[in-house]
Amino acid sequence: MGALHVAAMLAFAASHSAYAQSDSAGNATNAAATSVGATSDSSADKALPVVKVTAAQDSLQHLNTDVNSGALGTRTQLDTPFSTTVVTSEELQDMQPQKLGDVFARDASVSDNGNPYSAWATYLSVRGMQLDWQNGFKIDGLPFNSYGITMPYEQLERVELLKGLSGFMYGFGAPGGVVNYVTKQPPRSDTPVRSVDIGYRNDGVWSEHADLGGRIGPNSMFGYRFNATHEEGQTYNDGNIRRDAFSLALDARITRDLTATFGALYQDQHASGQGGSISTAQYVGTSLPTTVSGSTDNLGNASQHLNTNLQLYTAGLHYNLTPDWTASLTYSFSKSFRDRNESTFFLQDASGDYTDYRFAGKEGHRLSLWQAMVEGNVKTGPFQHQLVFGAAWQKQVNEYEATSAYELIGTGNIYSPNNNTFYSPEGLTTYRAGDITQKALFASDTIQLTERWSVLGGVRYTNYEQNGYTLAGATSSHYSQSGVLTPSVALMFKLAPTTTLYTSYVESLEAGSIVDFTYANAGQMLKPLRSKQYEVGVKTEQTRWSASAALFRIERGAEYPNSANFYVQDGESIFEGVEAGADVRLGAGWTVGGDLMWLHTKYERGSSFDGNRVAGAPGFVAAGHVTYNVPYVPGLKVGADAKFTGNTTVRPAGDLKAGGYTLFNVGATYATKIGGYGVTFRAALDNITNKRYWEYQYADYISPGDPRTVSLNARIDF
Incomplete structure (x- = not known):
């Protein structure tokens, strides 16, 4: 509570006397970038404002910009009582991320649980809770299944993270939060978008990317945005990657009030030679073996692979009923598929010995959504209301391996090459293993009581049905409930x-x-879980600085593997913590920012582990960054950032921990003109000390952290 109190007092002292000033005084923009190479362009100015400051330039500029917040309707993030982090397109280009953990490297509330080029590349913990790969990820606010899918970050306008519970806004969802990937859209003006870039990453991965957009037709009626990417080469652990991605966004201004939209995204990725997963389920020690480098090829060989395919298609209509009321209708269909051959190394002792179990199989998911929404403003007596009404239908179908392989193929040691090979057999197939249907009505009302006080109330009414099926098509499990609020x-x-x-x-x-x-009960579908969240927070954006803090408590049903290796639901997990962050501009060239999270967790009301720390939740995380605009070389910006992650319990029993670690990153960008065209050169060096560390990955699982990585990129705008 101390951090929250301090931030509130600072905000009060800085802004109370200015309350009578117009909003424009608080909307002063920040011309200096807070990330290496960040610039202030039209696309960044339209980025989703940030509720919780996490070392991003947008946190100083866009808190007062309107944003669509799902079932909450359109509002500024400054007026939204939730924590959010946003990473813009410019920041993504500067970071050159390989996985989702890289995207949020400056956010202390986010812990990285993944490795590039593997099925774990999008695994994150937010406030100590891993995101739900079934429901915790969206593209343009629309659902898709993220397991094994690494998004084409170069084709995104921004990545948004809503922290905490999202059930009212989106329906089903784990309490860690929701990641929303926002794709690049047609330009609003007649100014076209044209750029190509080429990138390199050690030890030999090359990428090429093109971004084209514009408006055509009478009165610029039709807009388009097309992105294409090819990536191929040898990864730092002697594996190989080949990726092709395409995205298309179209809009048509049919009338002054009616707009139609269409979107499509396609990505096909093939990775081979990636390392397997390390499980501690059979480990009897109380301390982990000595760390290995993330660049080691000891954990992988050519017989392991991950092939994925993602397709998303969307269509929508948006109509302005009156100046104060709008209506929208949206449809989306997504399809994701993965074919994987992956080892699980069950650690046996502190010397690094393991038994090698190999899985080979295919899996897929399909998601369909229809959603209709109306939002607007009315006044009743002295009160102003912002109203939202909507209805949604969503169906998720999971297809799992009808034929697969999972068997012991040998033994080994993590400090020696793995020579156990097992190639996927022919004829692997899938079957419809389960489906989840949600039918929902939702409504919200934000009432302006006085000039300073407002109250928000919203509710989602859901009927859901969750089914599991046998290979023969018979129902193996069934959960349904009507009227869930x-x-x-x-x-x-x-x-x-x-x-x-x-x-x-x-x-x-x-x-x-x-x-x-x-696990011993593999394939079982567990029943839905309910969670509750309480939060108190403050957020402020001033001309030269911004700050925020939040105090929260989350109660969630606990899931973990028990001593018999069954993955079960038992009791509750409690998460109590404080988040605080600030950014400040110092002079014309310097920007400094910091972010921290303190977290206390425990299991309660279960048959096992009561009072233990929740597995996967670090107790303390701190991040900071600094950026400098070099005055002697116009267009050159350099920066550095660091993040400390405290020790993390690996197993619910609390008898094994992954030690804390600190990572340092540096980068630079240089923007200039060559032959009349804008040219930008970028370089990023991550984990500059080549720190070796164990990273918590999933319940009972660990992985070696990423090694030192060099990324280079050159872009031309024409």
């Missing part, structure tokens, strides 16, 4: 137009897990 309420107080205090309460429902193949 997931409410959200909040009270907000304006210290000033640029400063908001809030308190909020949210409930959420998440789909039951499908048990992984390494």
Whole structure:
């Protein structure tokens, strides 16, 4: 609570006397970048504002910009009582991320649980809770299944992270939060978008990317944006990657008030030679073996692979009913597929010996969504209302291996090459293993009580049905319930137009897990879980600095593997913590930012592990960054950032921990003109000390952290 109190006092002192000033005074923009090479362009200015400051330039500029917040409707993030982090397109280009953990490297609330080029590349923990790969990821606010899918970051306008419970806004979802990938859209003006770039990453991965957009037709009626990427080469652990990705966004301004949209995204990726997963389920020691480098090829060989395919198609209509009311209708269909051959190394002792179990199989997922929504403003007596009404239908179909292989293929040691080979047999097939259907109605009302006080109330009414099936098509499990209510309420107080205090309460429902193949009850579909979240926060954006803090408590049903190697639901997991962050511009060239999270977790009301720390939740994380615009070389910016992650319990029993570690990254960007064209050169060096560390990956699982990585990119705009 101390961090929250300090931030609130700072915000009050800075802004209380300015409350009577116009909003424009609080919207002053920041011309200096807070990330290496960040610039202020039209696309960045339209980026989703940030509720929680996490060392990103947008946190100083866009808190007062309107944004569509799902079932909450359109509002500024300054007026939204939840924590959010946004990473813009410019920042993505500067970071040159290989996986989702790289995207949020400057956010202390986010812990990286993944490795590039593997099925784990999108695994994250937010506030100590891993995101739900079934429901925790969206593309343009629309659902898809993320397991094994690494997005084409170069084709995104931004990546948004809503922290905490999202049940009211999106339906089913784990309480860690929701990641929303926002694709590049047609330009709003007649100025075309044209760029190509080429990139390199050690030890030999090359990429080429093109971005083309514009408007055509009478009165620029039709807009388009097309992106294409090819990536191929040898990865740092002697594996190989080949990726082709394409995205297309179209819009048509049919009338002044009616707009139609269409979107498509296709990506096909093949990775081979990637390392297997390391399980501690059979490990009897109380400390982990000595770390190995993330660049080691000891954990992989040519017989292991991950092939994935993602397809997403969307269509929508948006109509302005009146100046104060709008209506929209949206449809989306997504399809993801993976073919994997992956080892699980069951650690046996501190010397690094393991037994090698290999899985080979195919899996797929399909998601369909229809959603209709109306939003607008009305006034009743002295009160102003922002209203949202909507209805949604969503169906998720999971297809798992009808024929597969999972067997012991040998033994080995993590410090020696793995010579155990097992190639996928021919004829592997899938079957419809389960489906989840959600039918929902939702409504919200934000009431402006006075100039400073407002209250928010919302509720989602859901009927759901969750089925599991046998190979023969018979129902093996069934859960259904009608009239499930997931409410959200909040009270907000304006210290000033640029400063908001809030308190909020949210409930959420998440789909039951499908048990992984390494557990004794593999394939079982567990029942849905309900979670609750309480949060108190403050956020402020001033001309030269911004800050935020939040105090939260989350109660969630606990899931973990028990001593018999069954993955079960038992009792509750409690997460209590504080987040705080700030960014400040110092002079004309310097930007400094910091972010921290303190977290206390425990298991309660279960048959095992009561009082133990929740596995996968670090107790303390701190991040910081600095950026400098070099005055002697116009267009050159350099920067550095660092992140400390405290020790993390690997197993619910609390008898094994992954040690804390600190990572340092540096980067530079140089923007100039050559032959009249804008040219930008970027370089990023991650983990500059080549730190070796164990990273918590999943319940009972660890992996070696990523090694030192060099990424280069050159882009031309024409």
